[in-house]
Amino acid sequence: MLIVPEREIADLMTREAAFDAVERVFAAMASGNAYNFPVVREAIGHEEALYGFKGGFDQAGLTLGLKAGGYWPNNLEKRNLINHQSTVFLFDPDTGKAKAMVGGNLLTALRTAAASSVSIKHLAREDAKVIGMVGAGHQATFQLRAALEQRNFEKVIGWNYHPEMLPNIEKVANEAGLPFEAVALPDLREADVIISITSAFSPSVMADHISEGTHIACMGTDTKGKQEVEAELLVKASVFTDEIAQSVSIGEAQHAVGQGLIKGTDVAEIGAVINGTIAGRTSPDQITLFDGTGVGLQDLAVAAAVVDLAVKKGVAIEVDF
Template structure:
């Protein structure tokens, strides 16, 4: 007799359904919980595979892990196709596969594009919630691509910002970010980078640069930076000397020092691995986080697979509960 488990349905959660069932608050809670679980040793990521495939200038790879506390097991497969914008597509393309940790059977296929942007913004928002000064008034945005809009919306919910200053390598992209700021009621101004650093209390960098966009001596005391664009060897958003000035936090230390923003400061001997602290330790109360108003704090958001899995697990549960998931069997 055929095992009934062999006929278990697999949930298919589309990009459109993900947009319907997962909110920014959901993503924030999921990411905050998984950071805390990682710091406790209850969740861990597997080594990242990320390679240039030699076609379409694309980067492709896998991020995976297991959250023992939340019983979430799976992987995200996808990458970055820089020519997609000209095709009317998102440059970042991915799909999340969730498996039953008790049996290893496939439980769900979840669209990963929207969730990637949502969880990346949630990670920087979690860092702002735990590390930025309470009296932060000016938000600085370095980058104006697709993910920057998610970053702006999520950050604006963490502090009572009074205005936004922004810079982008391609200035013609800034009006779209300005429209998001206007939608949420924040004055917006395009400025040069040095002025941005002089005025901003919180700075989010979200690009694909391979050279510093912000220099160490531009950043004023008390600033919190969320560096969210560096997730591959060779990428870089800020001057390595800035990490030596700052108190540095990250999602995962191993990624931070090898493929994250800290890779350059470590390689130059400006900081050691022990200078980078998992943000989960602050969430769990094991580290004080910011200790003074003049302290510069920096979150190196490398983008761990467990963030994707946490967001996808929420999407799967909500989609199944609401009857919005499609199903199939293998």
């Protein structure tokens, strides 16, 4: 079995490679060549942590495995560790033997950012100039860096539950040579693209905060009860997701579907847009929403790419197992 430690990931996986891996796996899912297993995600009753498993099988890429991990909200304050902790395990689909164990913390950040970036590529207006960020934590910086590569943005605006964290995304904007402005939630109407990346259980972004023609990527809702945007927004928007089953059960669409505002059939796979089997944006005034629930196949795709690179560079650790 091969081990690729967390410390090696930064030198192996780029944003471009993560984007390509995620875009390919979304397309494979929509084509029926890859599927995710049911998600297990539970509060463990210790340290306020959420822990779970996401897995799947990509028949096209012959990638089988799972990611184990979750969210420990006290890590940063108590231990100076990031709150999201995870490890990816890959298995040989021919034999079932353990193939690799890969540090999943940076990979999770990169693949989550890649997913919203893929949605911007395929759903946002080409003339988008202002990007809005809702959330300013560790993951938000990855989201913004990836998003800025998809359009010729001219300005970044942001809001966060804890305003003292906004310098995190202001720094990324400034590194890209763009001005940054902290705004109130109603001022998100200025944005052409919005990324919401919080761990909220009640909505902050309301339907009337979103202007016509906006693309919004909702990236924080991956558990029953979580919610970042008002359910009525999904009525106004054309809704796309990584996986429909997760979207309506643990994603942002769970609330709109649960309230009878939309049906599961109103949610489309972004992979089908990538494959060209359904339309994405069809007009400049259309509001598009991507419900990024985070599927196990994303993790497996980027982990498999990392293992190949680690072997080529001689940094993978081989152990008998």
